[in-house]
Amino acid sequence: MSDKTKAGFALAVLFAINTMNFFDRQILGAVGELIRIDWNLSDTTLGTLGTAFTLIYAFVGLPLGRLADKSSRKIILAWGVFVWSALTAGSGLAQNFPQMFAMRLGVGIGEATCAPAANSLIGDLYPASKRAKALAVFMMGLPIGIALSFLVSGYVAKYYGWRAAFYVAGIPGVLCAIGAYLIKEPSRGTTESHNVGGLKREGTPSQRFLNTFLSPNVDRTIFGESPFWLVLSIPTMWWLILSGALHNFNMYAIGSFLQSFLIRYHKLEVSDAGLISMVVYGLAGAPGLLLGGYLGDAAVKRKKNGRMVVSTIALLLSAPFVYFALGRPPKELLGFTILMGLGVAAMYVYYSTVYSAIQDVIEPSLRGTAMAIYFFAMYVMGASFGPVGLGFLSDFSTKRAAVAAGVTDFSQQALGPFRAEGLHSAMYIIPILGVLLTLVLFAASRTITKDMKKLEDWMKKSATEV
Numbered sequence: 293m294s295d296k297t298k299a300g301f302a303l304a305v306l307f308a309i310n311t312m313n314f315f316d317r318q319i320l321g322a323v324g325e326l327i328r329i330d331w332n333l334s335d336t337t338l339g340t341l342g343t344a345f346t347l348i349y350a351f352v353g354l355p356l357g358r359l360a361d362k363s364s365r366k367i368i369l370a371w372g373v374f375v376w377s378a379l380t381a382g383s384g385l386a387q388n389f390p391q392m393f394a395m396r397l398g399v400g401i402g403e404a405t406c407a408p409a410a411n412s413l414i415g416d417l418y419p420a421s422k423r424a425k426a427l428a429v430f431m432m433g434l435p436i437g438i439a440l441s442f443l444v445s446g447y448v449a450k451y452y453g454w455r456a457a458f459y460v461a462g463i464p465g466v467l468c469a470i471g472a473y474l475i476k477e478p479s480r481g482t483t484e485s486h487n488v489g490g491l492k493r494e495g496t497p498s499q500r501f502l503n504t505f506l507s508p509n510v511d512r513t514i515f516g517e518s519p520f521w522l523v524l525s526i527p528t529m530w531w532l533i534l535s536g537a538l539h540n541f542n543m544y545a546i547g548s549f550l551q552s553f554l555i556r557y558h559k560l561e562v563s564d565a566g567l568i569s570m571v572v573y574g575l576a577g578a579p580g581l582l583l584g585g586y587l588g589d590a591a592v593k594r595k596k597n598g599r600m601v602v603s604t605i606a607l608l609l610s611a612p613f614v615y616f617a618l619g620r621p622p623k624e625l626l627g628f629t630i631l632m633g634l635g636v637a638a639m640y641v642y643y644s645t646v647y648s649a650i651q652d653v654i655e656p657s658l659r660g661t662a663m664a665i666y667f668f669a670m671y672v673m674g675a676s677f678g679p680v681g682l683g684f685l686s687d688f689s690t691k692r693a694a695v696a697a698g699v700t701d702f703s704q705q706a707l708g709p710f711r712a713e714g715l716h717s718a719m720y721i722i723p724i725l726g727v728l729l730t731l732v733l734f735a736a737s738r739t740i741t742k743d744m745k746k747l748e749d750w751m752k753k754s755a756t757e758v
Contacts, residue, residue: 298476298478299417299418299478301474301475301476302413302417302475302476302478303414303417303426303429303430305468305471305472305474305475306369306410306413306414306430306433306475307429307430307432307433308433308467308468308471309369309373309406309410309433309468309471309472310406310410310430310431310432310433310434310437311432311433311436311437311440312373312377312433312437312461312464312465312468313373313376313403313406313433313437314433314434314437314438314441315437315438315440315441315444315461315464316376316377316380316399316403316437316441316461316465317345317399317403318437318438318441318442318445318547319380319383319441319445319457319458319461320341320342320345320383320396320548321342321441321442321547321548321549321550321551322441322442322445322446322449322457322551322566322569323445323446323449323454323457323551323562324338324341324548324549324551324552325551325552325555325556325562326449326454326562327392327454328552330454331388331389332704332705333389333704334683334687334704335549335552335682335683335684335686335687335690335711335714335715336680336683336684336686336687337389337683338548338679338683339548339549339678339679339680339681339682339683339684340393340679340680340683341389341392341393341396341679342396342544342547342548342675342676342678342679342680343676343677343679343680344393344396344397344400345396345397345399345400345403346400346540346544346671346672346675346676346678346679347400347671347672347676348397348400348401348404349400349401349403349404349667349671349675350404350667350668350669350670350671350672350675350676351668351672352400352401352404353404353407353408353664353667353668353671354520354664354665354668355664356368356372356404356405356408356409356664357408357660357661357662357663357664357665357667358519358660358661358664359660360408360409360412360660360664361412361519361657361658361659361660361661364477365409365410365412365413365477365660366409366413366472366473366474366475366477367473368405368409369405369406369409369410369469369472369475370469370470370472370473371405371469372402372403372404372405372406372409373402373405373406373465373468373469373472374402374465374466374469375398375401375402376398376399376401376402376403376465377402377461377462377464377465377466377468377469378462378465379395379398379399379402380395380399380458380461380462380465381458381459381461381462382395382398382458383395383396383399383458384454384455384456384457384458384459385455404667407663407664407667408660408661408663408664408667409660410430411427411430411647411651411659411660411663412659412660412663413475413477413478414426414427414430415651415656415659416478416656417478422589423589423648423651425585425586425589427585427643427644427647427648428581428582428584428585428586428643428644429585431581431640431643431644431647432578432581432582434577434581434640434643435573435574435575435576435577435578435580435581435640436574436575436578437574438547438570438573438574438577439570439571439573439574439575440570440574441574442551442566442567442569442570442573442574443566443567443570443574444457444460445457445566446551446562446563446564446565446566446567446569446570447563447566448460449562449563449566450561450562450563519658519661520661520665522658522661523654523658523661523662523665524665526653526654526743527739527742527743528649528653528736528739528740528743529650529653529654529662529665529666531732531733531735531736531739532646532649532650532666532736533665533666533669533670534669534732535642535646535729535732535733535736536646536666536667536669536670536674537669537670537672537673537674538674538725538728538729538732539607539639539642539670539674539729540670540671540674540675540678541674541675541677541678541681541725542639542678542722542725542726542729543639543675543678544674544675544678544679545678545679545681545682545719545721545722546573546636546722547573547678547679548678548679548682548683549679549682549683549686549715549719550569550572550573551565551566551569552715553715553716553719554568554569556711556712556715557622557712557715557716558622558623558625558628559622559623560625568625568628568629571629571633572628572629572632572633572636573636576632576633576634576636576637576640577636577637577639577640578640579637580606580636580637580638580639580640580641581640581641581643581644582644583641584602584603584606584640584641584642584643584644584645585644585645585648587602587641587645588602588603588644588645588648592652595741596652596740596741596744596745597737597738597740597741599645599646599648599649599652599740600645600646600649600733600736600737600740601737602641602645603641603642603645603646603649603733604730604733604734604737606638606639606641606642606645607638607639607641607642607726607729607730607733608730609634609638610635610636610638610639610723610726611635611723611724611726611727611730612635612723613631613632613634613635613638614631614632614635614636614722614723614726615720615723616631617631617632617635618632618716618719618720618722618723622712639726646733649736649740650662650663650666652740652744652747653740653743653744653747654747655747655750681721682718682719682721685717685718685721686711686714686715686717686718687714688714688718689713689714689715689717689718690707690710690711690713690714690715691707691710691714692714693710693713693714693717694706694707694710697710
């Protein structure tokens with residue numbers, strides 16, 4: 293089997309794993325409104341289920357990122373996908389909120405293996421000139437997994453109940469685990485222009501890498517040899533981490549409450565809301581990812597900060613699309629679907645541009661660690677606040693609408709008629725944060741050229757000293 297075939301097989305398996313990754317985590321968003329009604333929950337409490345997943349995902353991701361830099365990445369993936377698939381299926385057995393909370397914690401632990409190991413593998417399977425396209429293919433699992441989750445889960449929940457929606461994820465997960473085990477593990481750093489992979493120091497970053505990025509006036513003793521400090525010594529990483537927090541707040545807020553918004557505000561049944569969500573939040577992301585990967589690779593050949601420029605422009609366009617989509621009146625579904633779909637498509641450009649930009653400024657033996665740090669920050673500071681934050685804003689706006697109508701009973705049943713208005717008002721936080729995200733990405737575009745040049749110079753020097 294040729295190296296190209298091995299890389300293609302590995303990428304296909306990684307795509308399938310990522311598809312199940314997002315299929316499984318999105319099931320809760322697809323059937324959350326039914327669970328809320330069944331268990332008489334507030335929007336804040338419902339959002340907490342998403343927060344449970346993201347917090348454990350972030351904290352466990354750090355040691356798993358280091359493990360991905362030192363151990364077999366395919367074995368890590370194989371065990372991870374098996375664990376999260378089993379616990380996703382087990383979520384259908386939950387009889388109350390605490391049990392579901394515990395199951396989502398377990399799913400988060402399993403899924404935390406995916407991003408560091410898979411991104412590290414892709415970095416060693418494809419050279420920099422093809423990496424954004426490969427990452428775009430891998431990240432296609434995000435919109436496709438989400439689209440399938442909304443479609444399948446909405447249909448299953450309508451005819452068989454929300455519990456059955458969790459059961460269907462088990463068998464595909466086992467098949468993906470087997471596929472991960474069959475991947476041929478590549479050597480680290482072999483696709484770089486100045487190959488430093490296979491060196492004895494692999495997995496033990498050199499202090500020289502740190503010295504490349506720090507000013508002579510900075511006290512290096514506080515950084516030591518810690519791989520985490522080495523990653524955080526790169527200025528661009530700070531902007532990318534902040535961008536990840538803002539972006540994931542929005543994406544997880546939409547994923548958690550889009551279905552509920554369509555059911556409440558646009559008066560749709562769960563299956564019909566699933567179809568619209570599939571298009572808007574799932575399928576619309578595919579062209580955004582592919583176009584982002586293509587434009588990102590083309591732009592970086594002309595200017596080193598090309599990927600960040602593409603990402604900045606895309607996110608600048610997304611905010612007004614989302615804003616005007618939310619402004620469509622109830623049951624005006626065509627306008628909402630087109631505008632929201634365009635907004636989400638532009639938001640998906642972020643993944644294929646920013647993820648590859650991280651690899652542009654990180655040396656090969658630190659990529660798993662870098663992705664773990666990035667994911668930790670964007671999930672703790674962003675994704676964990678998205679569901680519960682939007683849920684809190686929804687509850688606040690709901691009570692305010694009830695008070696304005698003269699209601700004094702704030703029980704969940706009494707607040708029911710005002711939940712559509714409350715959630716609608718709360719969702720305007722998404723375009724507001726989108727504007728702030730654009731400014732952060734612009735700042736990253738101003739630092740990445742210098743950081744990429746420093747990495748290239750360091751790798752050239754390292755190659756000549758071996």
